[in-house]
Amino acid sequence: MIKPGSTRRGANSKQLNRLLTIPVSHISELVRWMLDYGGVPYREEGSVPMLHLPAFLLAGTDAKAMPVLITSEATLCTMRESLQYINARLPAELRLYPRDEKGMAETERLLALLVDKLGLATRNYGYAMLLPQKETVLSFWQQRVPNWQKWLAERAYPVLAKAMEKSLPADPGQVEPCKQQIEAIFAELDALLADGRAYLLGDGPTIADYCLAALSAPVLLPEQFGGVQPPKEALPAAYQAFVEQLRASSTGALALKMYREHRPAPTPVLDYHPTSTTPQNFVSYYLARGIALLTGATVQRWLFGLLRKHKPVLVLGKRALVTSDSDVRETLARDTEFTIAEINAPNMQRLNGPFFLGMDRSEAYSKEQGALRRVIKPGEDQLIRRIVRQHCDEMIQAALPVGRIDMVSQLTRPVARRFIRDYLGVPGPDEVTMMRWMRSLFHDLFLNLSSQRSIQITAEQSFREMGPYLLNLIAERRQRIKQGEQFEDFLSRLIKMGMDGEHDLDDDGIRRNISGLIVGALDTTSMATTLIVEQLLSKPDVLQRAKQVVDDEDKLLHLCFDVFRFNTMAAAMRRHCKNGAEVAGVKIPPGTEVFAFTASAMFDESAWPEPLSVRDDRALDRYMHFGDGMHRCFGEYINRIQIPTLVASLLRLNNLKISSGILYDGPFPDQFVLSFDR
Numbered sequence: 001m002i003k004p005g006s007t008r009r010g011a012n013s014k015q016l017n018r019l020l021t022i023p024v025s026h027i028s029e030l031v032r033w034m035l036d037y038g039g040v041p042y043r044e045e046g047s048v049p050m051l052h053l054p055a056f057l058l059a060g061t062d063a064k065a066m067p068v069l070i071t072s073e074a075t076l077c078t079m080r081e082s083l084q085y086i087n088a089r090l091p092a093e094l095r096l097y098p099r100d101e102k103g104m105a106e107t108e109r110l111l112a113l114l115v116d117k118l119g120l121a122t123r124n125y126g127y128a129m130l131l132p133q134k135e136t137v138l139s140f141w142q143q144r145v146p147n148w149q150k151w152l153a154e155r156a157y158p159v160l161a162k163a164m165e166k167s168l169p170a171d172p173g174q175v176e177p178c179k180q181q182i183e184a185i186f187a188e189l190d191a192l193l194a195d196g197r198a199y200l201l202g203d204g205p206t207i208a209d210y211c212l213a214a215l216s217a218p219v220l221l222p223e224q225f226g227g228v229q230p231p232k233e234a235l236p237a238a239y240q241a242f243v244e245q246l247r248a249s250s251t252g253a254l255a256l257k258m259y260r261e262h263r264p265a266p267t268p269v270l271d272y273h274p275t276s277t278t279p280q281n282f283v284s285y286y287l288a289r290g291i292a293l294l295t296g297a298t299v300q301r302w303l304f305g306l307l308r309k310h311k312p313v314l315v316l317g318k319r320a321l322v323t324s325d326s327d328v329r330e331t332l333a334r335d336t337e338f339t340i341a342e343i344n345a346p347n348m349q350r351l352n353g354p355f356f357l358g359m360d361r362s363e364a365y366s367k368e369q370g371a372l373r374r375v376i377k378p379g380e381d382q383l384i385r386r387i388v389r390q391h392c393d394e395m396i397q398a399a400l401p402v403g404r405i406d407m408v409s410q411l412t413r414p415v416a417r418r419f420i421r422d423y424l425g426v427p428g429p430d431e432v433t434m435m436r437w438m439r440s441l442f443h444d445l446f447l448n449l450s451s452q453r454s455i456q457i458t459a460e461q462s463f464r465e466m467g468p469y470l471l472n473l474i475a476e477r478r479q480r481i482k483q484g485e486q487f488e489d490f491l492s493r494l495i496k497m498g499m500d501g502e503h504d505l506d507d508d509g510i511r512r513n514i515s516g517l518i519v520g521a522l523d524t525t526s527m528a529t530t531l532i533v534e535q536l537l538s539k540p541d542v543l544q545r546a547k548q549v550v551d552d553e554d555k556l557l558h559l560c561f562d563v564f565r566f567n568t569m570a571a572a573m574r575r576h577c578k579n580g581a582e583v584a585g586v587k588i589p590p591g592t593e594v595f596a597f598t599a600s601a602m603f604d605e606s607a608w609p610e611p612l613s614v615r616d617d618r619a620l621d622r623y624m625h626f627g628d629g630m631h632r633c634f635g636e637y638i639n640r641i642q643i644p645t646l647v648a649s650l651l652r653l654n655n656l657k658i659s660s661g662i663l664y665d666g667p668f669p670d671q672f673v674l675s676f677d678r
């Protein structure tokens, strides 16, 4: 049974995945390599052999575990568990285990040979040769480990070496049998490769090739090894000769090629999760959460009730708060008096260039928004549903053996990002980079109300990276379309329409617009779905009703939108009143920033019968989670499919419960671990 992970807070918000290793260990290297390959953020915590036990036992594992991977969901104690865990969560195109039965059977056969035989033989050979050489062994044992272990390793070396010799076993008598076993396995693999195949199972690398490369590292000493290893010159002559002999074989050459061509540089040591945008220490985090709790949705609802009753339009200096349903709708409808450019355009200009969410009613708005609207065709919902379902199914499948799912990092964010790749047509350089770009830009554009400079700097950096990336992507896609390739995604269709003269956006115009769409599509979806699931899980009767309609997308959508009112994502739409205006008889002076509180409007009992009940019969168009008026969310047609599909994928799990409450990265839910019966 897979043990629970650690849901403790990390430096900013959620903790980085932790990898407890022995830095010289080739088994640790294989898991480290897989994490680097998949771009999975982690922090390595190395130990000297034998001295690793306290850290490992503290993590809840037994003495045999190696290495230990600790995520928010699981503590994985063996290399195989870790590899399968990582692999199952990778985007399909990166997965390294074959999916067909024949490929899987052959992989299992090779893994048994590599993991259970080669891995032990190379390790035992190395130690049997080296343990008598204290200085050489300490030169790699003492790297990347805590100082107390360096100190103790030096003094307790004879005891540690004796214990290793016995437990592995790695006494001098092991040298010859291990050598022979390694030679036999290399000969067997040479025979496999003799038909000219490039990798063990064919034309492309699979998990078997990665295992071969990492597990033979002690006898090949590849330059790109991600842990620590002794320099070849420090080895006894016989060891050096054996390394040369193996390097000259086809199997040795394949292992070295794997390192040369497929080993990404190990991730630099990270202090906090790379997609986190809000620098916060322990105190400021809990202070901010405390304030958020005191001013959260429940308190706001009570205050809004008072305002709607006594002051539905309240002017406070240069700010006006609008809270009733009719006034909020009216404010958002009077878009020439209550404008958006003053609110959104300066930030958009600074980061992205103009985008229609920062434009008021104008020819430019109609032209750009219209061009994007025309990309959406009848039957679009089928395409969206297919993509979202596929990614939800994959992430849920990955979670099943664990019995826990961090719904933010292992469902909503990856699904939304893979949706952006498959539907909107922007893959991004890799998953973590896309998530970092999207979150930092969204944060600065829409949620950085106090213009915090550190958040601006992170967003500016993201934009400097994303702008050129998108321009390249557009040029390359255009070229491929010209060559007759067919694409079904949004970006490609937008480019194709331009080529057919259906709009006159140039490449930069396409970039500005597609970047506006993708920035609005990732953390919004993740945040909204997480808040909805939190509400459902805190209201058992509604949860029961939602489970009953889990296969009816429309009914589930109604329940999701209604329960979302209790903690909606965007509580207010901000507008600027340039010339002064009047709402419900209240004068709003020129230059006022107007907050149209949609969160309040959706509890206004004059328009929302039984506002405190969760109902499934309200008209979808009346909800204002996605704003209202001309700037109503462009992606609502997507949200109406994506949200219930994500929610349904969780509700189908048996006995779904909160395992650990939401951890936030600034305003973004960043970790929310749920448990279920396997």
Ligand code: HEM
Pocket: 356, 357, 358, 369, 516, 517, 518, 520, 521, 522, 524, 525, 528, 529, 569, 570, 573, 574, 625, 626, 627, 628, 630, 631, 632, 633, 634, 635, 636, 638, 639
């Ligand atoms: C659940 C997820 C989402 C939520 C809660 C959400 C929320 C909103 C809100 C509140 C607005 C109005 C802002 C205002 O009036 O000031 C808006 C506008 C917009 N949203 Fe979304 N959104 C979501 C998903 C998406 C997606 C997936 C896309 C892209 C495909 C997207 C693209 C846009 C765009 C382009 C606008 C501007 C529309 C205009 O100015 O005409 N949103 N969204």
